[in-house]
Amino acid sequence: MRRKHVIIMVIAWIVEIVLTYLIATMFTVRFIEVMFFTGVAFTLGTFYFSSSGGAMSRLFASQVSAQTGIIHERERFQVQLGPTFLASLLFFLIGLVFFILLVMGIIPPQNM
Template identity: 45%
Template sequence: MKKNIVKFGVTLIIEIGLTVILSKLFSVRFIELMFFTGIVFSTITVWFSSSGGAMTRHIDSQTSAMTGMIQKREEFSLRLNYVVFASISFLVVGLIFLVLLITNVIPPTEVVLSNLH
């Protein structure tokens, strides 16, 4: 159980860190970018946590073509783990912030014009 909580926490720290780096790189606020990076992180973690998807079928087809042996096809199955839960949690929190930004509950940043003079 403790290892799972550590995996969850480490995943969130990595996702937060990468989002902070991207927000600094693109000069936008963290919460403005959080939903979109959450989509990317969730897609990547689901892609690598699942089995039997399109990539597996493609590799099985190539192997069958090279060897001449037909292999049993594996059906798609999603393996939910704490890394996937962390990425989806990051995505959901990002979605909440995005809705709050769009509805102006969280105001847009003010442009400081005093430095332009």
């Protein structure tokens, strides 16, 4: 992996960790309790914004064609899985492990 990709992944992890920490403090829960859900949101968000074409693109092209009468060329669905997506996916997988451990009772609930 190139140095540039590693730096992008580290920056993405830092951003995800900071946002997850802020959400956890806002709802007064532990970091690992929120990590799975924010990991899902980050992964789906980076997947959505790193892809092109697909159902939404076809819908917008159809609407423009209907309004203008000019048939537009359809874009094929393509995904470019870059370092940001891989960082989000790894964050999600780590959060999934913690979530499973929480649900199974291996990690005890927080005492107040």
